[in-house]
Structures are given as structure tokens and as C-alpha cells.
Amino acid sequence: MEMSKNSEMTKPLDALNQARNKSVLAELKNGLQFVGTLKAFDIHLNIVFDNAQEVVEGEIKRNLGRVLIRGDMILFLSPQNK
Amino acid sequence: MEMSKNSEMTKPLDALNQARNKSVLAELKNGLQFVGTLKAFDIHLNIVFDNAQEVVEGEIKRNLGRVLIRGDMILFLSPQNK
Amino acid sequence: MEMSKNSEMTKPLDALNQARNKSVLAELKNGLQFVGTLKAFDIHLNIVFDNAQEVVEGEIKRNLGRVLIRGDMILFLSPQNK
Amino acid sequence: MEMSKNSEMTKPLDALNQARNKSVLAELKNGLQFVGTLKAFDIHLNIVFDNAQEVVEGEIKRNLGRVLIRGDMILFLSPQNK
Amino acid sequence: MEMSKNSEMTKPLDALNQARNKSVLAELKNGLQFVGTLKAFDIHLNIVFDNAQEVVEGEIKRNLGRVLIRGDMILFLSPQNK
Amino acid sequence: MEMSKNSEMTKPLDALNQARNKSVLAELKNGLQFVGTLKAFDIHLNIVFDNAQEVVEGEIKRNLGRVLIRGDMILFLSPQNK
């Protein structure tokens, strides 16, 4: 049973569990931005996006399909409520 | 039972426990500043903010909603008593 | 039995299992891009490509044959459906 | 019972135990300097200061109240005998 | 019994096992290139070459004899089929 | 019983054990140099100096008293036989 967005979180990964199969923004340490559908993640913050797009200043730069982004490059992850 | 601000701390994470659901400033190693309501954290200092805002020289630059910030990017965290 | 592309993923490495023996793009933290046939990987994201090619702006720069790329240099891995 | 300053140390964290609730200078890898009252620390050298001040060339730049500084940013910690 | 080059790999280190006592190119994160006979390696990708040569743009710059290269400096390793 | 300087070493920390309570030079990865009396150390090479001095080109720049230097900033440690 998936927890609702307002259910209690105790650990950061709970936030990712709630965002699974939803659109998530990943901003990387080198400034790159990717948006995609969150399919999988682990404790290292390695993530898999489907339908991933690299975004530069709000414009789509590349369509990448499925990507596995290495967790140690993540600056932040933000679920997109759109 | 939540510990009061003046209760004894022994470990750094005790300070975050006391700041849960309160406004916290996160200053990152790359100079970015985020303010938000602290919802979750772990031993790596991965944190989840709700109502997160990126702040540049005291001005709000972006409203980000919920963000999970990777702990290894944190320079310091400071509860905001405001 | 190999999982189909549409089978459920729970962990990021499941995405690599599905891409084994297929063409994968590896974009590195230093900007280099390699394409090759994914032969092996581990939890550090160390990967082995056969028929690896270094690619610069869509052009093949070097044919490298087999390469083992160190996982901590990976920015992202993307299976190529081509 | 708190050990006196001259009691025997065997491990580096013993020096922090002796400095608890006292004024400590934290010089960071990026050149920033913070002074505050040491309230908590752990084996990663994550530290919590109360009444923390950012100091630039001997001048107070910012009053930060309570801060949790991530241990991997610490260059050195020095108890202030003032 | 050594596995042949075409035998099945499951882990990246299997590729190094197959290259033991053969010529291997090591390209490092700082751009240096070394070629040598692979004598030993471990899970960190620390490697020992005998008859190691530093190579710059295809030219031998230094003959180093035996070298132990620290694994965290490796960008990629590529067996040389020559 | 303290080992003499000429006793057998098997591990690097044995060298620090022999230098305890003696003057040691710490050269850091960022080029800073500190000299002080080695009071404590651990497996991460975190060290505590008493009477620590920052030294620039052979001149004392700062008297710091007691400092705990984070081990991951150490380039090398060298006992001073003076």
C-alpha cells in the first residue's frame, strides 16, 4: 500500500517511495537537470528514470529514455506536482 | 515526547531531532542556500524539506516544494528561530 | 530468465540486468561518453563494455574493444534502444 | 566526571570531550571560520555549536545561533582558552 | 584454469582475471596513460603492472618497471589485444 | 613501554605511536603546514597537536594551542628530530 503524500515520513527515502512512478526533478552537482518518471532508487540515491529529459533553463535539451543516474552526483531530488 | 530546545544533546543528530517540523537553513558546499520545513533526515545528513525555497542573498530565487537534499552536499544546517 | 523491459523494477541495478548484452551509453563525470555492449557490472557501478567506443559529439573518437570503467566516474548509464 | 585539560588523551575525540560546552574554533576546508560553544559531536566530526558566529579576518560576519557543521568540511578544530 | 576470453562474465573483475599476465591499458582520471603487464589487482581496482610505461599521445614517456597504481585513480582499464 | 625509534614497524600507525608526545610536522593537502606535539591520533589519521603552530615558509604564522586536524586533510606526517 502506497503511503499518501501527507503520511508521516521518518527517513528521507520515504519521500522517494511516495514519488515512485511520478515525475521527479534531479538537479546534479555539476548543474545538469534531469526530469523523469522515478522507477527505482537505493540507499546511495542511485535512481532510475524512465522518459528522462535533460533540461537546460526550462528547455528540453535531450530525450534520454531510461537513465540510471549515479547517486553521488545528486544535489537534490524534487517531486514535480504537475 | 519531543525534547525541548534546552534539553541535553549528546550527538549532532539530536539537534536535528529537535528541529523536526521547524524551519531550517541548509547552506551547501557549493554556496547554495535552502530554507524549508525539516521533515526527515538520516545519519548521512540527507534531509527532506517541505516548502523548500532556494535563497540568494536573502531573496527567494525558487520555490521547490518538497526536496531531498543529498547529505554530502551539506556545509551546515541551522534551525531558524523565526 | 531475463526480465522483459516492462517488468517491475525495485532497485536501480535491475535496470542494468535488463540491459545486459545490449548497447548502453555511459556518460562520465568528466564529460567523456562511451557506448558499448554491457557485459558485466557490480554494486559500485563498475561496468565492462565489449566493443566500446569513445564518442565525441556523436562521432566515434576511439575504438577500445573491451573496457572496464570505474563506477565512481559514471554520471549516468542509458540503455540504447537502437 | 569531566577530564581536566591535562588528563591523558589517547584518541582525538578525547580532545573534543574536554572542550564540550566551551568555545571552539572550527576552520573549514573552504576557508570559512566559525566560533561557537561545542554542544555535540560524533566520530565523523559532525559538530553542533550554539551561539555560532562566522568570523572573517577576526570580524564577526554572521550570527547563526545553533549550527550543525558537517564533519567532512572540517579542516581543524581548536578549543579557545579565552 | 584460466577462463577464455569468450567465457561468460558476471562481474567486472572477471574481465581482469582474463587479462592477468597480458598487456593492459590504464587510463587515469588525471589523463595519464600507463601500459603494462597486469600482475595483480583487487576489488578497489588497485593494480600492479610489470614493465609499465607511461604513454603520452602514443609515445613512451617513462619506463617505470613495476608500479602499483591506486584504484581510485583509474578511469578505465582496457586489455590490449596486440 | 614505548618502542624505540629503531624497533620494528609493521603498520604505519606504529610510526605515530613512536612519535607520541614528540614534535611532528603535518603537511596538509591544501599546502598548509602545522608543527606541534603529537598527543593523539586514530586510524583515520585524525591527530591532536598541543602547542600547534601554523608555519609558512619556515616562519610561524599562527599559534593555535591545541588543534584536532581532520585526517583526510593530511598529506604527510613527519616526526621532527630536533
Next chain:
Amino acid sequence: MEMSKNSEMTKPLDALNQARNKSVLAELKNGLQFVGTLKAFDIHLNIVFDNAQEVVEGEIKRNLGRVLIRGDMILFLSPQNK
């Protein structure tokens, strides 16, 4: 019993065991070069040299006596057969 230089190696540290009490070149990630008599090492590649010399373009720059070099600064180690 010390293994001869031509005995079989299986792990990189075997190469260091064979070089104990012999002259070894340490080239560091920041370009510095040290030559000394290898006295001790561990799995992190922390090493202790006696009679260590910093070398710049083949010239001795500094005589350092005993040094403990932090393993994570090592680019490569090369036994000197001289």
C-alpha cells in the same frame, strides 16, 4: 620468509611486501614525488618511508627523514631497482 621478486603475486599488496626495506618511488596525485625506504604500509596504501626525499625533476628538494604519507594521496608506487 620474504618472497623473491619473481614469486607469484595475487594481490597488489604482495608487491609492497616484496619492496619492504627497499627504495620506492611514491608519485602523488598532486604531482609531488617522494623516494624513500619502505618501512610499513597498510590496506589504505598509507606508507612509511625512512630517509624520505622530496624529488622535483630528478633533483632532491627536501630531506624529510621519516614520513607517513596518507594512502589516498598516492597515484602510484614503484620499487626502485637501483
